[in-house]
Amino acid sequence: MADIIQVLPDSVANQIAAGEVIQRPASVVKELVENAIDAGSVSVKVYIKDAGRTLIQVVDNGCGMSETDARMSFERHATSKIRKAEDLFAIRTMGFRGEALASIASVAEVELRTRRKNDELGTLIHVSGSALLKQEPEQCAEGTNFMVKNLFFNIPARRKFLKSNSTEIKHVINEFQHIALANPEIEFSLFHNGSPIYELAAGNLRKRILSLFGKGQNTTLIPVQTDTTLVKVNGFIGQPREARKTMGEQFFFVNNRYMRHPFFNKAVMQAYEKILPPDTYPSYFLFFEVDPSSIDINIHPTKTEIKFENEQAIWQIIVVALRESLGRFNVVPSIDFDQKGSIEIPLPPKPGDLIEPPHIHVDPGYNPFNQERSGGSSFQSPWKRNELVSQWEQLYSFPEKEDVEVQIQINHEESPVPSVSTFMQLKNRYILSPVKSGLMIIDQKRAHERILFERFLNIIEERPLDGQQLLYPQTIDLESSDATLLTDLLPDLHYMGFDIRSFGPNSFVIGGVPAEVEIGDCKSFIDALLEDVKSKVIDLKGKLKEDLALEIACFSAVDYGKTLSNEEIRVLIDSLFACKSPNFSPSGKSVLSIIPLEEFDKRLK
Numbered sequence: 001m002a003d004i005i006q007v008l009p010d011s012v013a014n015q016i017a018a019g020e021v022i023q024r025p026a027s028v029v030k031e032l033v034e035n036a037i038d039a040g041s042v043s044v045k046v047y048i049k050d051a052g053r054t055l056i057q058v059v060d061n062g063c064g065m066s067e068t069d070a071r072m073s074f075e076r077h078a079t080s081k082i083r084k085a086e087d088l089f090a091i092r093t094m095g096f097r098g099e100a101l102a103s104i105a106s107v108a109e110v111e112l113r114t115r116r117k118n119d120e121l122g123t124l125i126h127v128s129g130s131a132l133l134k135q136e137p138e139q140c141a142e143g144t145n146f147m148v149k150n151l152f153f154n155i156p157a158r159r160k161f162l163k164s165n166s167t168e169i170k171h172v173i174n175e176f177q178h179i180a181l182a183n184p185e186i187e188f189s190l191f192h193n194g195s196p197i198y199e200l201a202a203g204n205l206r207k208r209i210l211s212l213f214g215k216g217q218n219t220t221l222i223p224v225q226t227d228t229t230l231v232k233v234n235g236f237i238g239q240p241r242e243a244r245k246t247m248g249e250q251f252f253f254v255n256n257r258y259m260r261h262p263f264f265n266k267a268v269m270q271a272y273e274k275i276l277p278p279d280t281y282p283s284y285f286l287f288f289e290v291d292p293s294s295i296d297i298n299i300h301p302t303k304t305e306i307k308f309e310n311e312q313a314i315w316q317i318i319v320v321a322l323r324e325s326l327g328r329f330n331v332v333p334s335i336d337f338d339q340k341g342s343i344e345i346p347l348p349p350k351p352g353d354l355i356e357p358p359h360i361h362v363d364p365g366y367n368p369f370n371q372e373r374s375g376g377s378s379f380q381s382p383w384k385r386n387e388l389v390s391q392w393e394q395l396y397s398f399p400e401k402e403d404v405e406v407q408i409q410i411n412h413e414e415s416p417v418p419s420v421s422t423f424m425q426l427k428n429r430y431i432l433s434p435v436k437s438g439l440m441i442i443d444q445k446r447a448h449e450r451i452l453f454e455r456f457l458n459i460i461e462e463r464p465l466d467g468q469q470l471l472y473p474q475t476i477d478l479e480s481s482d483a484t485l486l487t488d489l490l491p492d493l494h495y496m497g498f499d500i501r502s503f504g505p506n507s508f509v510i511g512g513v514p515a516e517v518e519i520g521d522c523k524s525f526i527d528a529l530l531e532d533v534k535s536k537v538i539d540l541k542g543k544l545k546e547d548l549a550l551e552i553a554c555f556s557a558v559d560y561g562k563t564l565s566n567e568e569i570r571v572l573i574d575s576l577f578a579c580k581s582p583n584f585s586p587s588g589k590s591v592l593s594i595i596p597l598e599e600f601d602k603r604l605k
Contacts, residue, residue, distance in 0.1 A: 021103045024162060025052020025151055026171035028108075031100040032146050033179050036060035039144060042202070043187040046176065050193070051168035053151060053159070061143040064116040067123045071135060073112075074127055076102045104148060106130045107155055111147040113140040129154045166488040173197065173481040177212055178258035181251055181285060184208035190480075196505075197480045209236065209285060213249060213479045217283075222329050224286065226321040231290050231314050233321050237268075238283035240275045246531040249283035254295060256287070259306045267315045271322035288314070423569055429560045431569060438596040444564065444572065445557050446585035451575045452517065452553035453586040456496075460545055465497035468515040474522045477507050482530050489533070492544050496552065517556035525555050550586045 022028060029046060036044045039062025049055035065073065104110060105127040115122025122141075126134035152159035162168060169192055176198065180188045184205050190198040200211050210217055221236040238249070250268075252259050272282050294309040308314060423433045431442040459465055478486060483506040493500055499512030510522040519525050529551050558564070564572070576582045576591070585591055 021100050022107060022151075024171055025056055025168055026175045028052065028056050028104055028148055028151065029058070029172050030175045030179070031104065032056070032058040032148070033176070035101075036062055036144065037179070037183055037186065039063045041143065041186065045189045046191070048169065048172060048190070048192045051165035052172060053162065053165075053168075054149065056148040056151070057146065059143070059145045061141075064119070064122070064143055065114045066116060066119075067135075067137075070112060070114050070123045070125055071132075073101050074105050074110075074125070074132075102130070107158070108151045108153065109149040111149070112144070113138060114144040115140050115142050117142055166485060169484060170481060173484070177481070178251070180212060181205070181208060182253050182256045182258060182287075192484070197484060205235065205285070205287075214477060216477070220283075222325050224321055224325045226317065226324070228317055230310050231288050231317060233286060233288055233317065235284070235286040237286070237322060237325060240272060240277070240282060243272075243276050243280035243282045244531055245280055245528060247281045248531060249285075250281065251285045252288070253286070254288045254290060254306055255292060257297065257306075258304060260304050261306065263311060263315065264318060267318040268322060271319045271326065275326070286318075423573065425564055425569065428563050431564075431573070435594060438594050438599065440592060440594050442573070442576070442592045443585075443590070444562075445560055446589055446591045447572055447576045447582075448557035449553045449585045449587075450579050450582060450591055451572070452557055453550055454579050454581075456549035456553060457546065460495070460549065464495045466515040467497040467499055467512040469499065469512045470510065470522075473509050473511045475503060475507060475509050476523045476526055478526075478530075480506055483508075485530055485533060486526065489529075489544075489548075492548055495545060496548050514552060517552060519552075519556055525552075528555060553586055 021031070025048070029048075029052070033044055033046065036058060039060060041060035041062035043061050045059045047055065047057040047059075101110070106129060109128040110126070112125040112127075113122055121137040121139060124134065124136050124138040124140070125132070152162070172192075173190070176188070176190050180186075180198070180200055184207065185202050187202045188198060188200045189196065198212070200208065203211075206218075206221065209221065217238075220239045220242045222239060224233060224235050224237055226233045235253075250265065252261050252264060268282065268284055268286075269276075276282065290308070296307040423431055425444070426432050429444065431444055431447075433440045433442070456465065486500075486508065487502070490500055497512070497514030499510070501509050501511065503509040508526075510526070513519040513522065529548075532551060533547075558572075583591055
């Protein structure tokens with residue numbers, strides 16, 4: 001029988017390796033920019049076309065490479081940082097100037113131009129699909145210029161499964177943010193299709209956060225600083241009132257390397273316990289400095305999942321450090337021991353001191369059965385017989401029936417509601433009604449969401465939603481990635497009745513909203529919409545109008561805590577049971593439930 005095990009060609013092996021490291025255009029940006037930082041660059045520029053499908057260009061002013069190093073950087077396992085296995089546990093740098101270049105060159109066309117400071121000429125290398133096409137001297141600027149063209153051109157299946165441009169550029173922006181936050185002392189720029197997304201000047205961490213996520217963050221950032229023998233923790237956390245409904249601006253870095261760490265995220269949430277609004281997440285930008293030998297960064301190809309030697313101890317340090325910062329800035333109650341004179345504590349008496357008993361004033365002429373005190377006092381007894389009688393009568397009086405009950409007629413074949421039922425609102429959250437089999441409970445917000453959602457769907461199948469102009473247009477400022485995402489959403493938002501127009505870099509004016517609903521705070525709606533789109537990773541070429549209809553319905557539905565009139569309850573119930581799917585909200589949650597009579601009998605045994 002013939003042998004079947006063979007050694008793969010280098011080109012195929014490189015493509016397999018690329019599948020682990022180069023997952024999408026954002027992976028290329030990450031590897032090349034990290035290499036630029038390790039080369040000592042103080043300025044890094046990134047140019048993207050078609051979300052990275054057509055071009056990814058990274059230009060730096062670092063140390064550059066010699067002709068030999070430039071050629072060797074495309075070989076497998078080529079690195080300038082590791083010489084022995086022990087070096088893997090002492091890594092403080094990011095890229096290794098060649099670690100991922102072989103993988104990138106195997107799935108794209110790569111042009112490299114590089115020159116060292118003291119060299120008269122630089123080097124041009126052109127590689128396509130791991131094949132060297134050109135290597136020659138060339139006049140070029142000091143530093144390194146990588147141009148990656150036609151990503152995955154030789155692997156059509158990989159290229160086919162890339163997401164939409166808006167999704168891919170979002171991933172590029174995320175990787176760019178990770179690197180820019182970790183290196184505030186370096187100047188960064190990011191351009192997409194010729195338009196600037198970020199132009200970040202060198203500065204400190206606070207300025208970098210404001211440049212990336214908006215100047216509105218300035219008043220919400222709380223500094224964190226602690227130093228222990230295990231770990232140094234510094235950075236910023238957000239105030240609880242600024243927490244968002246979805247995770248977005250949460251960043252961990254260890255030794256200036258971005259990482260994901262769900263266990264440490266739980267520590268952050270523990271520090272915010274009982275001070276966050278329900279179902280919200282605080283922002284944080286936390287940097288850990290530890291001994292490199294106490295962590296393992298090589299448990300995942302992208303090096304974003306990192307194992308710590310002392311995770312339990314660091315968890316406790318995070319909680320204490322964050323609570324201390326929150327207390328210092330009066331976000332949580334704390335005792336300020338530095339204040340003087342705020343609390344007066346009397347000294348204990350000395351031996352032999354005469355302690356006077358307290359004086360008690362007694363009115364010898366007081367008669368509790370008289371309505372007025374003797375001595376001409378104007379004191380009036382509160383317990384008058386007539387008042388007592390009226391108060392007892394009030395305990396047994398009931399409001400008029402129409403104040404608490406609503407008589408409505410419901411015609412729906414599948415409805416468990418009888419032809420005439422009594423409804424009552426409970427805690428301004430639920431609507432209760434007795435039915436044949438027990439007690440029906442309806443969630444008023446979810447019911448309204450279902451009604452609005454189906455109404456919007458019925459309208460947009462035939463025509464755009466009508467819009468109404470705002471009396472006072474609202475201007476909103478977004479950070480660059482959100483502004484890019486909103487720009488892609490504008491055509492569909494216009495179809496849904498919104499009048500939103502660009503108003504300068506990363507700014508928009510909201511002049512109109514759908515006439516069918518009450519949006520209220522447009523800024524909050526746009527923030528919620530963008531967060532939801534980012535968390536769901538919606539393909540903008542898919543059923544976007546349906547997703548927008550869901551978002552508008554959820555945002556504009558009657559909220560919990562609102563008292564409904566009899567007429568409003570009647571219309572709500574009629575409209576709910578006229579829906580195609582009255583039992584579930586648009587997001588799939590239960591709208592109503594029935595507690596059977598047997599459950600009441602069981603509880604009263």
